Amino acid sequence: xxxxxxxxxxxxxxxxxxxxxxDINLRIEEGEFVCLLGxxxxxxxxxxxxxxxxxxxxxxxxxxxxxxxxxxxPERAVVFQDYALFPWMTVHDNVEFGxxxxxxxxxxxREISTRLxxxxxxxxxxxxxxxxxxxxxxxxxxxxxxxxxxxxLLLMDEPFGAVDAQTRQLLQDELLRIWRxxxxxxxxxxxxxxxxxxxxxxxxxxxxxxxxxxxxxxVPDARPRDMAxxxxxxxxxxxxxxxxxxxxxxxxxxxxxxxxxx
Amino acid sequence: MxxxxxxxxxxxxxxxxxxxxxxxxxxxxxRERWLGIATIVAFLVIWEVVYRLGLMPKWAFPSPWxxxxxxxxxxxxxxxxxxxxxxxxxxxxxxxxxxxxxxxxGLVLGASPTARAAFLPLxxxxxxxxxxxxxxxxxxxxxxxxxxxxxxxxxxxIWSIMFNTMTGVQTLSxxxxxxxxxxxxxxxxxxxxxxxxxxxxxxxxxxxxxxGVGWRVIVGAEMISSITGLGFLIDDARxxxxxxxxxxxxxxxxxxxxxxxxxxxxxxxxxxIVRWGMxxx
Numbered sequence: 030x031x032x033x034x035x036x037x038x039x040x041x042x043x044x045x046x047x048x049x050x051x052d053i054n055l056r057i058e059e060g061e062f063v064c065l066l067g068x069x070x071x072x073x074x075x076x077x078x079x080x081x082x083x084x085x086x087x088x089x090x091x092x093x094x095x096x097x098x099x100x101x102x103p104e105r106a107v108v109f110q111d112y113a114l115f116p117w118m119t120v121h122d123n124v125e126f127g128x129x130x131x132x133x134x135x136x137x138x139r140e141i142s143t144r145l146x147x148x149x150x151x152x153x154x155x156x157x158x159x160x161x162x163x164x165x166x167x168x169x170x171x172x173x174x175x176x177x178x179x180x181x182l183l184l185m186d187e188p189f190g191a192v193d194a195q196t197r198q199l200l201q202d203e204l205l206r207i208w209r210x211x212x213x214x215x216x217x218x219x220x221x222x223x224x225x226x227x228x229x230x231x232x233x234x235x236x237x238x239x240x241x242x243x244x245x246x247x248v249p250d251a252r253p254r255d256m257a258x259x260x261x262x263x264x265x266x267x268x269x270x271x272x273x274x275x276x277x278x279x280x281x282x283x284x285x286x287x288x289x290x291x
Numbered sequence: 292m293x294x295x296x297x298x299x300x301x302x303x304x305x306x307x308x309x310x311x312x313x314x315x316x317x318x319x320x321x322r323e324r325w326l327g328i329a330t331i332v333a334f335l336v337i338w339e340v341v342y343r344l345g346l347m348p349k350w351a352f353p354s355p356w357x358x359x360x361x362x363x364x365x366x367x368x369x370x371x372x373x374x375x376x377x378x379x380x381x382x383x384x385x386x387x388x389x390x391x392x393x394x395x396x397g398l399v400l401g402a403s404p405t406a407r408a409a410f411l412p413l414x415x416x417x418x419x420x421x422x423x424x425x426x427x428x429x430x431x432x433x434x435x436x437x438x439x440x441x442x443x444x445x446x447x448x449i450w451s452i453m454f455n456t457m458t459g460v461q462t463l464s465x466x467x468x469x470x471x472x473x474x475x476x477x478x479x480x481x482x483x484x485x486x487x488x489x490x491x492x493x494x495x496x497x498x499x500x501x502x503g504v505g506w507r508v509i510v511g512a513e514m515i516s517s518i519t520g521l522g523f524l525i526d527d528a529r530x531x532x533x534x535x536x537x538x539x540x541x542x543x544x545x546x547x548x549x550x551x552x553x554x555x556x557x558x559x560x561x562x563x564i565v566r567w568g569m570x571x572x
Contacts (some may be wrong), residue, residue: 083469100472107473113466116567117488127474129484160568178474 031057031080031182031214036089038075048239049075053089055233055242059181062208062215064225064232066272068279072240073218074186080216081107081184093182103131106175110187112167114159120146120170121155127178145173148207165196172204176211183208185217189224201227205252222268226261227254234271237279244271353535358542361535370524375543377519378509381437385444386505390498392445393452397497398486400453401460414450422447422508430516440520443512448501455497459490492564499556506548 036053039046049072057063065073078084080091082101091098093105106127114123122129124142133141146152149169151162159167168188175183188204189197205228208215219225225232232246246268254261335355341347342354353361365371399406425446429439467489471481487494513522521540528536564570 081473083472101475103475105473107469109466109469111466113464113470115467115470115485115488116569117491117563118484126470126476126484130471130474130476130480158567 030059030095031055031091031093031216033076033080033091034089036076036079036091037087038072038079038084039087050079050086051239051241053240053242057214057216060212060214062205062217062228062230064229065216065218065235066222066225066232066268067220067235067240068237068272068276069220070238070279070283071235071275072238073220073235076235076240077107077184077186077216077218080182081105083107103178104180105182105184106178106180108168108171108175108183108185108188110190112159112164112171112191114167114170114174116159119156119158120151120162123159123170124173124177126174131178141177142173145176146170148176149173149203163196164192165200168192168200169203172207176207181214183213183215185215187218187220190219197224202253204228222265222272223256226264226268227256232268234268235275237275238282243275246271350532351534353538357535358538361533361539362542365524365536365539371539371543374519374521374524374540375547377517377523378513378521378544379547381440381513381520382444382502382505382509384437385441385509386448386498386502388441388445389448389452389501389505393449393497393501394456394487394494397453397456397494398460398482398490401457401490402486407457414453418450420446422504423511426512426515429512435516435518437517439516440509440512443508443516444505447508448505451500451504452494452497455493455500456490459493459497460486462493463489488563488567492569495556495560495564499552502556503548503552506544506551510544 033053033055036050037048038050039048041047053076065076067073075084079086080098082098082105085099093102115126118126121139121142124145125138128138128141143152143155146155149172151166151169151173154162154166159170162170168191171188189200192200201224204215207213217225217228219228226248229248232248234243234246235241236243246264248264250260250264256265338355342349342352362371400410422443425443426439429442433439433442463486467485468481471485476485509520510522510525513520514526517523521544525537525540528534528540560570
C-alpha cells in the first residue's frame with residue numbers, strides 16, 4: 030500500500046518560490062492500477078518522481094507499506110517517458126541492468142531477461158542495440174527492465190506518450206495483461222483522458238499548476254473495456270468535465286509564462 | 292525587436308538550405324576525390340619544376356625522385372624501421388600514460404563540482420604551456436632519451452583527453468543517472484557501465500586530439516633530447532646535408548599520423564559509438 034500525506038513541493042528559482050504540488054493526499058492499494066491525470070505542467074511527473082524517491086518532497090511524507098520513502102528502493106521500478114535505455118548496451122544487457130546492480134549471477138540474469146523478453150515479444154531482438162528498435166519496442170524493453178527486478182510497485186511516467194496511436198493501443202493491452210499476470214501495483218502518469226479511462230481502477234485528476242488532487246474518479250468497469258460503448262462514453266464525458274476547466278487554466282498559465290518570457 | 296529578428300531568420304534559412312542543396316548536387320563524391328588527387332599530383336609537379344629550374348639551391352632542395360631513392364636507402368639499411376619503431380614506442384607509451392591519468396581525472400572533474408573548483412584553475416594555468424617548453428626541464432630530470440620524450444608527450448597530450456572526458460561526463464543525460472538510482476546501482480557499477488560508456492564519444496575525441504598532439508610534439512622532443520626516433524633522423528640529416536632524408540622522415544611522420552588518426556580512431560568509433568547509434572555530429 031502506498032500513501033502520500035500532506036505532500037508539498039516547492040521549487041526555488043531566481044530567488045522566487047514556485048509551488049509545484051500542494052497538499053497531496055493519496056492512498057493506493059496493493060495491486061491497484063491508478064492513473065495520475067492532469068494538464069501539462071500540473072506536477073504529475075514530479076509526484077511520480079517523489080514516489081520513486083528520485084527527488085525529495087518539500088514537506089509531507091510518502092510511505093510504502095508503512096515504510097517512509099527517503100530514496101529509491103528495491104520494491105519500486107520506474108518506466109520513463111523517453112525509455113532511458115542505455116544505447117551502449119544490448120537489449121539483453123539493458124533488461125539485466127537492475128539485476129546486475131543486485132549482484133545476481135550472470136546465468137540467472139540471462140534466464141530472467143530471456144523470460145521477460147518472451148513476455149514482451151522481443152526475444153528475437155535480444156542482441157540488438159536500442160537505436161535499432163522502434164519507439165514501441167524500446168518501451169517494451171524498458172518495461173521488461175522494470176519487471177526484471179520484480180518490483181511490487183511499477184511507476185510509469187507517460188510511458189506511451191512518444192509512440193504512435195496504433196502502437197499505443199497495443200502497448201496498453203500488453204501492459205494490462207502483464208499487470209494482471211504479475212499482480213503489480215501500477216501508478217501511471219498520463220495526460221490522455223482516454224488512456225486513463227481505458228487502463229485505471231481509479232483516476233487521480235489533478236489541477237493545473239500548482240498541482241492539487243481535484244477529484245478521484247473510480248472506473249469500476251470490467252476489462253477489456255470497449256471504448257466505443259455507451260458506458261465508456263459516459264465516463265469520458267464525466268472525466269472531461271472535471272478536467273476541462275483545468276486544461277483551459279493550464280493553457281492560460283502557459284500563455285502567461287510565454288508572455289513573461291518574451 | 293524580437294519579431295524583427297525572428298522574421299529575418301525565417302528568410303535567411305531557406306536560402307541557406309538551397310545553397311547547400313545545389314552545391315551538394317554539383318559536387319559528386321567521385322569528383323571530390325579526383326580533385327584531391329589532382330591537387331597532390333600538381334603539388335609534386337610544382338616541386339619537380341622548382342627543382343629543375345634551380346629556383347632553390349640543389350644541395351638543399353632534393354627532387355621527389357631523390358626522396359624516393361632515399362626511402363630505398365633508409366629501408367635497406369634499416370634506419371627507417373628502427374627510428375620509426377622508437378618514435379612509435381614513445382608515442383604509444385606517452386599517449387597511454389596520458390589516457391591512464393587523464394580519463395580518471397576527467398571523470399572525477401566531470402562528476403564533482405568540488406574537484407572542478409579545486410583543480411581547474413591550476414589546469415588552466417598549466418594547459419597553455421607548449422609541450423616543447425617542457426623539454427629542457429625534462430632533460431634535467433630524466434636525461435636524454437626515452438623517459439624525457441615520453442614525459443613531454445604526456446604533458447602535451449593529457450589536457451585534451453582530460454577536458455574532453457570531463458565534458459562528456461557533464462553532458463551525460465541526467466536520465467541515465469536516474470535509472471542508475473532507481474535500480475540502486477553502486478558507484479562502481481555506475482562508473483563502469485554508465486559514466487564511461489556514456490562519455491565515450493567525448494573520450495574518443497579526446498584520445499584523437501591527445502594522439503595528434505603527441506605525434507606533433509614528438510619530433511621536436513626527439514630533435515633535442517634523443518639519439519633515436521624520426522625526429523632524430525630528421526635532425527641528424529641536417530649534419531649530413533641530406534635534405535632528402537629529412538623529407539623521408541617528414542613523409543613517414545605524415546603517413547603514420549594520417550593512418551593512425553584516421554584509421555585507428557575511425558575503427559574504434561565504428562566498433563563503439565557508431566554501433567550504438569551515439570554519433571552526434
